[in-house]
Amino acid sequence: MTHAREILDTYPGTTAMDAAALVECIEACFDCAQSCSACADACLVEQVVSHLRRCITMCLNCSDVCATTGRVFCRQTDFEPAMARAALQACAEACRLCAEECERHAREMNMEHCRVCAEACRRCERACSDALSAVGA
Amino acid sequence: MTHAREILDTYPGTTAMDAAALVECIEACFDCAQSCSACADACLVEQVVSHLRRCITMCLNCSDVCATTGRVFCRQTDFEPAMARAALQACAEACRLCAEECERHAREMNMEHCRVCAEACRRCERACSDALSAVGA
Amino acid sequence: MTHAREILDTYPGTTAMDAAALVECIEACFDCAQSCSACADACLVEQVVSHLRRCITMCLNCSDVCATTGRVFCRQTDFEPAMARAALQACAEACRLCAEECERHAREMNMEHCRVCAEACRRCERACSDALSAVGA
Amino acid sequence: MTHAREILDTYPGTTAMDAAALVECIEACFDCAQSCSACADACLVEQVVSHLRRCITMCLNCSDVCATTGRVFCRQTDFEPAMARAALQACAEACRLCAEECERHAREMNMEHCRVCAEACRRCERACSDALSAVGA
Numbered sequence: 001m002t003h004a005r006e007i008l009d010t011y012p013g014t015t016a017m018d019a020a021a022l023v024e025c026i027e028a029c030f031d032c033a034q035s036c037s038a039c040a041d042a043c044l045v046e047q048v049v050s051h052l053r054r055c056i057t058m059c060l061n062c063s064d065v066c067a068t069t070g071r072v073f074c075r076q077t078d079f080e081p082a083m084a085r086a087a088l089q090a091c092a093e094a095c096r097l098c099a100e101e102c103e104r105h106a107r108e109m110n111m112e113h114c115r116v117c118a119e120a121c122r123r124c125e126r127a128c129s130d131a132l133s134a135v136g137a
Numbered sequence: 138m139t140h141a142r143e144i145l146d147t148y149p150g151t152t153a154m155d156a157a158a159l160v161e162c163i164e165a166c167f168d169c170a171q172s173c174s175a176c177a178d179a180c181l182v183e184q185v186v187s188h189l190r191r192c193i194t195m196c197l198n199c200s201d202v203c204a205t206t207g208r209v210f211c212r213q214t215d216f217e218p219a220m221a222r223a224a225l226q227a228c229a230e231a232c233r234l235c236a237e238e239c240e241r242h243a244r245e246m247n248m249e250h251c252r253v254c255a256e257a258c259r260r261c262e263r264a265c266s267d268a269l270s271a272v273g274a
Numbered sequence: 275m276t277h278a279r280e281i282l283d284t285y286p287g288t289t290a291m292d293a294a295a296l297v298e299c300i301e302a303c304f305d306c307a308q309s310c311s312a313c314a315d316a317c318l319v320e321q322v323v324s325h326l327r328r329c330i331t332m333c334l335n336c337s338d339v340c341a342t343t344g345r346v347f348c349r350q351t352d353f354e355p356a357m358a359r360a361a362l363q364a365c366a367e368a369c370r371l372c373a374e375e376c377e378r379h380a381r382e383m384n385m386e387h388c389r390v391c392a393e394a395c396r397r398c399e400r401a402c403s404d405a406l407s408a409v410g411a
Numbered sequence: 412m413t414h415a416r417e418i419l420d421t422y423p424g425t426t427a428m429d430a431a432a433l434v435e436c437i438e439a440c441f442d443c444a445q446s447c448s449a450c451a452d453a454c455l456v457e458q459v460v461s462h463l464r465r466c467i468t469m470c471l472n473c474s475d476v477c478a479t480t481g482r483v484f485c486r487q488t489d490f491e492p493a494m495a496r497a498a499l500q501a502c503a504e505a506c507r508l509c510a511e512e513c514e515r516h517a518r519e520m521n522m523e524h525c526r527v528c529a530e531a532c533r534r535c536e537r538a539c540s541d542a543l544s545a546v547g548a
Contacts (some may be wrong), residue, residue, distance in 0.1 A: 002139070002168045003257045006177045010249035013182040030167050031139045032398040037211035038144045044467060045150040045214040049460055052391050056455060060471075061349060061357055067204060074174035077182040078328035083335050086367035093360035111149035120140045136344035181330060191358050191489035193318060197334075198483050198494055205475040212472060215465035220472055227418035230497035276413065276442045277531045281449045284523035287456040304441050305413045311485035319424040319488040341478060348448035351456040361546045386421035394414045 002027055016079040017134040021127075028127035029070030029091065030121075035120035036063035037100060042113035051109075055101050059117065062098035065091050066124060073131070084135045088128045095125035138170060139164055145223035153216040154271040160262075165264035166207030166228065169257045173200035176254035185246070192238050196254065202228050203261060210268070221272045225265045232262035276301055286367030290353040291408040295401075297309050302401035303365065306394045310337035310372060313391035322383070329375050333391065336372035340398060347405070358409045362402045369399035413438055426502060427490040428545040432538075439531075439538035440481030440502065446531035447474035453524035462520075466512050470528065473509035474487035476502050477535060484542070495546045499539045 003022045008015065015022055040059035043052040069091040072083065097119035106115035142160045145152065152159055177196035180189040206228040209220065236258035243252035277298045282289065288336035314381055317326040343365040346357065373395035380389035416434045419426065426433055451470035454463040480502040483494065510532035517526035 001164070002174075003172045003253055004168075007172050007179075007250055007253040008259070009259075010253055011175070011179050011182070012250070013179075026171060027138070030171050031141075034163060034167050034207065034211060035140045035144050037208050038148070039140075040283045041212045041214050041468070042144075042150075044464055045148070047461075048329075049464070050458075053455055053460070054354075057349050057352045057452070058354065058357070061346050061361075064210075064345050065361065068338040068342040070171065070201075071174050071338050074171060075178045075331050076332060077178050080328075080332070080335075080371060083332070083368060083371055086364040087335075087339065090360040090364035094357060095353060097357055113144055116140055116144040116147055120144070125225050160298070178331070181327055183493075184324075186327070190318055190323070191491075194486050194489045195491070195494070198488060198491075199477040202498065205479040206474050208474050212468050217465075217472075217508060219506055220344075220469070220505060223501040224476065226473075227497040227501035231494060234491060234494055239548050261437070264477045275438070277446045277527055278442075278449075281446050281453075281524055281527040281531070284527055285449070285453050286524070287453075300445060301412070304428075304445050305415075308437060308441050308481065309414045309418050311482050312422070314424050314425075314488045315488050316418075336436070337482075339454070342508060344445065345448050345474075348445060351452050366504045386424070387418055388423055390414055390418040394418075 011076055013077060015043040015076050016081070017131065019129055021134050022073060023068040025101040025127045025131040026070050026073050029066045029073065032095060032120045033063045033067040033068070033070060034126035035117045036060070036066065037101065039113050039117035046111070048109070052105070054106055055114065058101045062121065069128070081135050085132065088132045088135065092125050092128040092132070095121040095128065099104040099125060148213055150214060152213050152222070153218070154268065158267055158271050159210060162264045162268040163207050163210050165261040166203045166210065169232060170200045170207065172206040172254045172257035173203065176239065176250050179250035189242070191250065192242055193222040195238045199258065202231040206265070218272050222269065225269045225272070229262050229265040229269070230272040232258040232265065236262060237274035241255070285350055288352060289350050290334065290355070290358070291405065295404055295408050296347060299401045299405040300344050300347050302398040303340045303347065305342065306369060306398035307337045307341040309391045309394035310334070313376065313387050317385035320385070326379070329379055331386065332375045334371040336395060339368040343402070344388065352407040355409050362409065364407045366399050366402040366406070369402065371396040371398060422487055424487060426487050427492070428542065429494070430544050432541055433484060435536045436490050436542040437484050439535040440477045440484065443506060443531045443535035444474045444478040446528045447471070447477065450513065450524050450528035461519070463509065463516070466516055467510040469512045471514065473505040473532060480539070492546050493547040496543065498547065499543045503539040503543070504534050506532040506539065510536060
């Protein structure tokens with residue numbers, strides 16, 4: 001449960017895009033930031049941690065990029081499409097790279113945290129693509 | 138909708154506290170980080186922005202502290218109670234200060250974004266207090 | 275004074291690019307993250323804060339993007355050029371947009387904090403461009 | 412080289428504490444955020460990464476807490492001593508815990524990145540203690 005929709009509905013100005021797409025973008029970014037931090041941590045406790053270096057790096061990067069992108073979209077006042085596009089492109093790429101790495105570990109090593117994390121990454125990648133269309137890429 | 142519960146359930150080690158309290162703490166922190174970023178932005182677009190300086194500062198601080206605390210609790214590997222306590226105390230205080238400021242603007246100026254933000258802050262303050270009890274303050 | 279060069283020199287692996295360019299990129303990102311947070315705050319205390327909404331939004335966005343990019347470059351283990359490029363492109367754009375806005379206020383309104391912030395943004399924009407060349411854009 | 416002193420000197424209001432202590436606190440926080448991110452990454456590439464789990468967790472936590480505290484002190488507008496104290500206490504604790512862990516690896520395993528990181532942590536712990544005295548703990 002989050003307040004994302006409710007607080008956006010109280011915004012006193014005009015939002016830069018359709019409310020549903022905006023809320024999904026913000027929620028997907030914060031959710032992915034959380035999942036990626038948790039997956040990096042779960043990788044760290046695994047016995048085969050030395051095989052998971054790339055996964056940890058991808059997760060840490062993706063978590064930071066998603067948290068930043070989520071915040072950029074919280075800022076609707078003097079919303080700048082060029083800034084939005086740059087953030088969305090970086091975020092979609094971070095999510096794609098992290099999802100691919102996590103999906104591989106889910107498939108080959110049965111890592112459940114990687115499976116869940118990849119889901120959060122793919123959802124966020126999609127939300128960023130949709131937001132890019134809405135902003136006008 | 139978030140993956141917080143699902144990814145926590147896949148953690149390969151033992152979590153430092155009851156899963157329900159942990160998930161609520163993590164979700165409340167990320168939610169409050171989002172609401173506070175959005176409320177600072179909504180304050181900025183208000184015509185009376187010069188009356189909202191303290192509210193913007195409180196929201197920006199609270200957003201950063203909540204995002205950090207949420208991440209600290211994503212890290213269950215070699216979880217350190219002393220670190221957890223320090224983060225929770227800072228977070229509960231940031232949420233309390235921000236909630237008080239927002240509640241005043243909700244009451245006196247009918248600011249709906251402040252009302253919603255205060256709700257997110259009070260939820261997070263409560264979750265931090267509960268987590269403090271669980272960690273052993 | 276920072277430890278950026280010293281800690282990079284102790285990295286046990288091979289860094290993805292020339293040490294001097296890497297250190298400048300990391301230092302410029304963290305410096306710009308700091309300057310932009312301070313400039314947003316200085317704008318907020320100005321009497322003409324209602325004229326500075328766009329500047330505050332640009333500064334808050336730029337601060338977040340720079341902090342994230344600085345961290346991505348701290349991570350040399352399994353460094354992924356595609357991730358680096360995406361982060362650098364977003365960061366160079368955030369810095370350019372923020373610098374343009376701050377330069378205007380420095381010029382037209384004599385705002386000294388905007389003049390200093392624009393310097394930090396232009397330095398970071400340059401460092402990101404140089405790093406993009408080094409990574410292979 | 413950072414712009415921290417220069418931008419603080421242009422602040423149009425009155426800062427909450429002595430400029431020298433404030434600049435040192437801000438610079439030490441951003442420097443420690445950077446060093447801790449780099450040390451976590453250097454630990455990750457080590458062959459004995461499974462012995463460094465606690466170090467990585469401490470570094471990731473300390474990096475987040477320092478970045479947040481550095482930002483809180485960039486915000487001098489409507490500076491709230493209670494918020495400052497809470498952030499400083501959490502930050503001093505995060506730095507102390509991370510420094511102790513890193514010093515152990517520097518001493519017992521000759522890890523140079525841990526030695527440098529511990530220096531950055533101890534500097535930041537000191538700066539937070541000094542700032543706590545200045546704010547009035």
